Amino acid sequence: MTTHQVDLVVPDLGDFSDVDVIEVLVEPGDEVAIEESLITLETDKASMDVPATHAGKVGSVNVKVGDKVNAGDIILTLETAELHESHATVMLSPEEQQEILTAAAAGPAGQEQTDAGHRAQLVVIGSGPGGYTAAFRAADLGLEVILVERYPVLGGVCLNVGCIPSKALLHAAKVIDDAEAMADHGVKFGRPTIDAPALRDWKNKVVGRLTGGLTQLAKQRKVKVVQGTAKFASPNRLVLDSGDTIDFEYCIIAAGSQSAALTGTPDDPRIVDSTGALELDPIPKRLLVVGGGIIGLELACVYSALGTKVSVVELTDALMPETDPDLVRPLRKIIDKRYESIMLDTKVTGMQATQAGIEVTFEGKNAPENQVYDKVLISIGRRANGDLLDCDKAGVNVEKRGIIPVNKQMQTNVPHIFAIGDLVPGPMLAHKATHEAKVAAEVAAGEKSAFDARTIPSVAYTDPEVAWVGLTETDAKRDGISYDKTKIPWAASGRALALGRDEGFTKLLFDKSTGRVIGGGMVGPNAGDLVAEVGLAIEMGADAADIGLTIHPHPTLSETIAFAAEAFEGTITDLYMPKKR
Ligand SMILES: Cc1cc2nc3c(=O)[nH]c(=O)nc-3n(C[C@H](O)[C@H](O)[C@H](O)COP(=O)(O)OP(=O)(O)OC[C@H]3O[C@@H](n4cnc5c(N)ncnc54)[C@H](O)[C@@H]3O)c2cc1C
Numbered sequence: 001m002t003t004h005q006v007d008l009v010v011p012d013l014g015d016f017s018d019v020d021v022i023e024v025l026v027e028p029g030d031e032v033a034i035e036e037s038l039i040t041l042e043t044d045k046a047s048m049d050v051p052a053t054h055a056g057k058v059g060s061v062n063v064k065v066g067d068k069v070n071a072g073d074i075i076l077t078l079e080t081a082e083l084h085e086s087h088a089t090v091m092l093s094p095e096e097q098q099e100i101l102t103a104a105a106a107g108p109a110g111q112e113q114t115d116a117g118h119r120a121q122l123v124v125i126g127s128g129p130g131g132y133t134a135a136f137r138a139a140d141l142g143l144e145v146i147l148v149e150r151y152p153v154l155g156g157v158c159l160n161v162g163c164i165p166s167k168a169l170l171h172a173a174k175v176i177d178d179a180e181a182m183a184d185h186g187v188k189f190g191r192p193t194i195d196a197p198a199l200r201d202w203k204n205k206v207v208g209r210l211t212g213g214l215t216q217l218a219k220q221r222k223v224k225v226v227q228g229t230a231k232f233a234s235p236n237r238l239v240l241d242s243g244d245t246i247d248f249e250y251c252i253i254a255a256g257s258q259s260a261a262l263t264g265t266p267d268d269p270r271i272v273d274s275t276g277a278l279e280l281d282p283i284p285k286r287l288l289v290v291g292g293g294i295i296g297l298e299l300a301c302v303y304s305a306l307g308t309k310v311s312v313v314e315l316t317d318a319l320m321p322e323t324d325p326d327l328v329r330p331l332r333k334i335i336d337k338r339y340e341s342i343m344l345d346t347k348v349t350g351m352q353a354t355q356a357g358i359e360v361t362f363e364g365k366n367a368p369e370n371q372v373y374d375k376v377l378i379s380i381g382r383r384a385n386g387d388l389l390d391c392d393k394a395g396v397n398v399e400k401r402g403i404i405p406v407n408k409q410m411q412t413n414v415p416h417i418f419a420i421g422d423l424v425p426g427p428m429l430a431h432k433a434t435h436e437a438k439v440a441a442e443v444a445a446g447e448k449s450a451f452d453a454r455t456i457p458s459v460a461y462t463d464p465e466v467a468w469v470g471l472t473e474t475d476a477k478r479d480g481i482s483y484d485k486t487k488i489p490w491a492a493s494g495r496a497l498a499l500g501r502d503e504g505f506t507k508l509l510f511d512k513s514t515g516r517v518i519g520g521g522m523v524g525p526n527a528g529d530l531v532a533e534v535g536l537a538i539e540m541g542a543d544a545a546d547i548g549l550t551i552h553p554h555p556t557l558s559e560t561i562a563f564a565a566e567a568f569e570g571t572i573t574d575l576y577m578p579k580k581r
Contacts, residue, residue, distance in 0.1 A: 003079045006054050010073045016043050018068040030058045038075055048212055056080030117245030120146040122444050124252045125230045128156020130421030130433030131254035132214055134441045139221040141445035146246055150229040154214040156256055158430040161275040166298055168203040170461050173305030177463055194306050196280045232394040250416050250444040257382040257422035268353040271376045284308055284374030290348050292319040294460040296379030301462045304338050313343045324473045327466050330503040330523045384423035408450040410440040432456050457535050459528035464504055467531035468521030470538045471509055484510040486567040488560050490524050492575045495555040501525050506560035515543040526557055533561050544568040
């Protein structure tokens with residue numbers, strides 16, 4: 001066989017020059033396939049992988065991490081059996097994605113497109129974590145897939161205005177709070193200067209990197225992306241706002257949810273939902289958060305760290321009402337000191353936009369006199385989008401508040417139409433959406449699959465973080481389920497003390513008859529990462545001995561889970577606890 005040497009070069013980078021190489025993914029001797037990523041480039045707007053335009057064996061690699069490259073620079077030399085025409089690749093920035101989506105809409109070879117519209121084996125409505133996961137999994141299983149998204153950027157709420165931007169800002173908040181806390185331990189920093197536009201840009205860069213990556217992943221899988229707002233025209237046809245149609249054999253509805261509105265709220269830019277709050281524009285002196293759920297408290301945490309005086313008003317008698325009260329208590333203790341006020345059992349009865357600010361009237365147990373705020377964040381829950389899609393034209397049932405009922409295969413009452421994510425019953429969480437997505441895609445591709453998760457973890461990324469999974473004590477008491485419990489204070493954890501954070505605890509709940517773990521939760525830094533172990537324990541049917549005898553690294557917060565199991569077993573030595581059974 002004749003081999004040729006080919007230089008693989010940096011493709012057209014649009015307006016970009018001197019672009020940073022942040023990762024080199026291959027080394028001499030590696031065999032690479034066409035489209036396999038060679039290097040990752042990053043600009044101030046986005047990052048992208050440069051794929052191989054030829055298959056073959058890598059000879060020399062000419063770039064390294066930290067290099068700056070331009071279009072035409074040689075990345076590596078490849079020994080290849082055949083010469084293919086070079087593919088051009090463009091840099092992806094959020095602004096450029098519109099262009100790419102339009103180009104992608106031209107569709108891969110093999111997918112039929114007529115003047116009247118598009119046709120696919122599977123169409124997915126919505127490109128959030130549910131939609132893109134479903135589309136990619138289905139394409140990997142061999143289906144021809146069209147992904148319809150109403151916005152020019154992929155990623156849905158989670159990537160664009162939800163999980164990811166909020167966590168980027170929460171990270172900034174944590175750095176500020178941690179730096180301040182060190183003053184008590186001998187390290188003093190000056191007061192931070194907050195450059196809101198720069199912070200916003202950084203958050204947008206994080207988002208752009210992920211959403212740009214999704215566009216690339218869709219391209220690599222030959223998932224055809226069509227921009228438009230879809231509605232059903234019949235059980236096998238969607239119609240877009242452009243008038244185009246998409247005929248399909250299977251459809252997965254992944255159209256997500258939106259912030260619930262508070263009736264009677266005036267239309268004023270100082271009254272925002274979570275999307276508006278993530279813009280930090282401007283950072284107010286005084287903020288009222290309406291709703292003491294997870295999203296409201298996370299954003300309260302961000303603004304408080306940025307110097308805003310925060311008040312929270314909640315209709316019920318508890319913050320994060322779905323969470324065990326003991327898990328919320330350490331958070332409450334901290335924010336009681338930091339926030340201007342936390343008003344439980346209190347309702348907002350009116351809002352008026354004045355020159356001085358938003359004047360709010362309250363009613364209830366802890367209602368203050370009328371107050372004027374610079375900004376009001378409405379965070380009273382989310383509403384499913386199931387009733388915005390003309391589902392009746394396809395015969396798909398939609399329940400109250402836009403929820404679409406499904407079976408374990410994620411099928412609606414119309415078996416070739418599936419629904420996943422925020423618009424089906426259950427918690428509105430990205431990790432639930434992605435798991436449901438895989439099931440729907442697999443069933444559509446003819447595989448046997450079912451959504452059979454024993455548990456779905458929940459996390460509030462506040463400071464301290466609050467996380468739980470499986471049975472909660474609140475649910476157990478309500479449903480008359482008896483259980484055993486251990487609870488370990490983080491004051492017993494060397495790592496928690498070294499972090500200066502001993503306010504937390506870890507608890508585990510066990511089935512009384514089998515001794516298996518059936519629930520657990522923790523509060524403290526990184527609780528959201530720790531809870532995954534308890535989730536795995538529940539899925540695997542582990543008991544206290546399984547966890548306690550698993551060697552956990554020292555000194556880590558993960559030891560608190562092992563301590564809780566040891567406490568249940570009566571083998572703990574890091575604390576004195578009389579044996580309970
Ligand atoms: C501020 C905030 C923070 C959050 N933090 C977390 C977190 O830390 N962890 C977590 O698990 N969850 C978090 N969530 C929730 C998480 O974002 C959602 O659970 C998740 O995005 C749901 O995914 P989905 O695919 O069902 O829908 P979505 O992400 O809502 O995506 C739906 C997509 O469908 C598109 N669409 C809707 N209608 C149509 C139509 N007719 N035609 C075409 N396209 C359409 C929308 O534009 C959207 O892109 C957060 C949410 C918010 C608001």
